[in-house]
Amino acid sequence: MAEKITPRGVDYSQWYIDIVLNAKLADYSPVKGCMVIRPRGYAIWERIQAEMDRRFKETGHQNAYFPLLIPMSFLKKEAEHVEGFAPELAVVTIGGGEELDEPLVVRPTSETIIWSMYKNWIQSYRDLPLLYNQWANVMRWEKRTRLFLRTAEFLWQEGHTAHETEAEAVEETMKMLEVYRDVVERHLCLPVIAGRKSEAEKFAGAVATYSIEAMMQDKKALQAGTSHFLGQNFGKAFDVQFQTRDGKLDYAWATSWGTSTRLIGAVIMTHSDDKGLVLPPSLAPDQAVIVPIYKNDTKAAVLAYGEKILADLKAAGVRAIFDTDDTQSPGWKFAQHEMNGVPLRIEIGPRDLEAGKAMVARRDTGEKAPIEAVALGAAARELLDAIQKNLYDRARAFREANTKVVSDRAELLAFYGADQGEDAGTAGATGGFAEGLWCGGRDCEAALKAEAKVTIRCLPLDRQEGVSGKCCLCGAAARHRAIFARAY
């Protein structure tokens, strides 16, 4: 039997976990904080990987692979970097039965090991740029974990580039942010806001961090990808000097950028409903499932009809399956495939066969309509495109309905139900994204976080022109427009 899942309205966190477990996307492992990605979840990751990887290569990047283990001393070469990552490290102290002279950390991110190699590979401006990416596992020893969203080990890609000039590195940083935005919006159907992080929220060791921020159905923000301009911080820390075009020496300029299996969590949280997983057709391992309905005397004919439809769908480029398991009822199968997020269900029974039709149900809206069998391939393709578009539009409308422009502190706190004190909870308040002016002050931001668990998600890139007025937090002169939210 398909398991019941907790409705979103009852317990949003439990709803999410129920979907992950019941759709068999991931499972808890016996190693604290580490997850197992099951085949149905991994297939989604493979589709995300393929699209990202294609885009990285189109923009001139190459894949490479650097060691999992990093000498502890390397992390310490960049002061902010080690400060940021030290509390989350897993450390290897024994190798081949002997205590190691120097402990090795399991990479939490690879800037240090990669820049230690770049030192050997970069002597002249002719060696630049290096545009490398790595698909890898990384480890951050988190106390509170949640499947896909925050786990001790996760899978990701990390781009690490080295450039001749500051301008080139900044251009690269923005280019990859845009690649992320485009892939995540088109392919994952997650509308995002691209912006710069505040100083408090930026990557440990970066000059500037940029991110794309999505809104989940509980109106919390989720950071879906980051791109960092690292300046010459790692070039200096690892002494990566090169001969410039005019014969001088300079340190190489750096960027890094990453997206991870966390994106799977974002997809689940954004699109799914109380029946289970909802997936963008571009990510769905199975895009359409044919469910036959028959009695003994009609079985052979209906199955033959289904085979014909299956072949037509495949010929039309639809990833279709035919569920011929006769130990389960059609109703059970409907529920199961809804749980699994198959975008289209195609029901065929004796009457459909007679009429030369099939009943087609959309997973996203639940709408059902009969469609001529001869037109099914083309119709399925159109419906899949429509679902892809609808998921994006629906998520975008949800975000817009839950975004509020705020002008002062009281309004901001009321939006999050934090005007009654922290313990009052969010009863009556809607929450979401608050857009407000900000003075740029670190204290201002820290006070808000302490009081209401609300942080600045980003300073949206396309909304910084003509900023004037007062900071919505402290009333001082504003320097930025900011997006505030509670966040994963």
Add this chain to the structure above:
Amino acid sequence: MAEKITPRGVDYSQWYIDIVLNAKLADYSPVKGCMVIRPRGYAIWERIQAEMDRRFKETGHQNAYFPLLIPMSFLKKEAEHVEGFAPELAVVTIGGGEELDEPLVVRPTSETIIWSMYKNWIQSYRDLPLLYNQWANVMRWEKRTRLFLRTAEFLWQEGHTAHETEAEAVEETMKMLEVYRDVVERHLCLPVIAGRKSEAEKFAGAVATYSIEAMMQDKKALQAGTSHFLGQNFGKAFDVQFQTRDGKLDYAWATSWGTSTRLIGAVIMTHSDDKGLVLPPSLAPDQAVIVPIYKNDTKAAVLAYGEKILADLKAAGVRAIFDTDDTQSPGWKFAQHEMNGVPLRIEIGPRDLEAGKAMVARRDTGEKAPIEAVALGAAARELLDAIQKNLYDRARAFREANTKVVSDRAELLAFYGADQGEDAGTAGATGGFAEGLWCGGRDCEAALKAEAKVTIRCLPLDRQEGVSGKCCLCGAAARHRAIFARAY
């Protein structure tokens, strides 16, 4: 300048390392025994991965991902398994700043963590088979390492399947061995001998291990892939019982199988020459390079001609590049692309332009011939196919020329130059694969290894019929035909 490489005849080991470093396939890292796979090496791995992955999926397997870290106690549940891997473990003892209650090992292979999960997923015969594969990094703390061939960390795929019956698991074991054989022979152009390992050489925890064995140019064997029938060993160790079709309880039957980045080392060692890397066209990131030859007055015309040829090659499905760098001479470029293993070089100068031709050189044989420009796309495709075939045929002929049937111990030792005592080296002896009868005795095998560093590589599957006669080592009644060799 392209670096010179040590000739094979002078120092085979150094020749190999020179190619790996100068063709920029991999580099040493600051972490002892761990390598960096550079983009040119990783691109080869991506092509191997793509072909393997396609074949795994065609045979019904799905990818998943299991944790990097494994509780030490899990390894101990299978006695032979822990005995085999304990000396090579890297151990995490600190996480998040605190000493761990139980040390976690960085996976040397994943049978234990995977079977601990299978226990949760397998209750009934209806849950079987589970046909899972994982692409991952693993770690074995080796004392002596060599780029690609033996490194502390390497990349691989590991298949782990669970079955209802012994027969099914055995069938799976043999099926995947055959997938390996086919991919490695067709795609990597490595002729291999498929066979069963002796008890002494089998995987720690297996009932039977099968491997494919290739011969390198120094006549040593290299194990290119293994497939293990694990019986119920892990099913019992992790208590994975299921309800059978007739309502009883039984332990699940297991297989595992793996290939790794070691294959890249095998490709390099098998096909390359004293000019550098030689690659099968199927694996070459760039299959053809166009090198223009011009003076100032002919530059524009030759470059335009090259662009046209580049477009034609791409249209014909050839991965072609056009080397227009004018800071380097054509001769330097010839050497560089030979070093990098580009299968076809297409030289174009003013006279070629006039004649409507191009000079095409094969990397494998060095043969050069002028080809009509209009026919170049089709001709390049044919030449690439011919190179792919030639590399396999050449390697197979080399193996056959260096395989000797031996009938007794004296003949075997003489073949390896070990008849003068171990220190006499191999002067005068040819070495290679010796094919001989074997009694199956463990002592017999151990004595040979100790005396001559020669081991039984496998008992070839297709040569076991009608075995009769005496063991070539001890003279007792023979039970198997065996392939002997020194090995990587």
